[in-house]
Amino acid sequence: MKLLKFYADWCAPCKNMTRLMESMGDKITVPVESIDIDNEDNAGVVKKYGVRTIPMFVLLNNDGVEIKRNVGSMDEKKLLEFLKG
DSSP, rough: EEEEEETTTTTTHHHHHHHOOOOOTOOSSSSEEEEOOOOOOOHHHHHTTOOSSSHHHHHHHHTOOOOEESSOOOOHHHHHHHTOO
């Protein structure tokens, strides 16, 4: 699976989510490739996924098909549940 994480450098909730994800690396038991996408540098991808609020997370299956998305911050429990697909 792939996790698209839409963010901006100036976004405090985005920074908090990055820190959370880094701190819980060993708790994520499903194989997920995380891809950070800066909203300001990737207008085409932002438009493709309809990003209007950040942080936004889009979980894709191995074929690149969207499984689900979450807009806004998550706590550790919610993030782990989200990553289960």
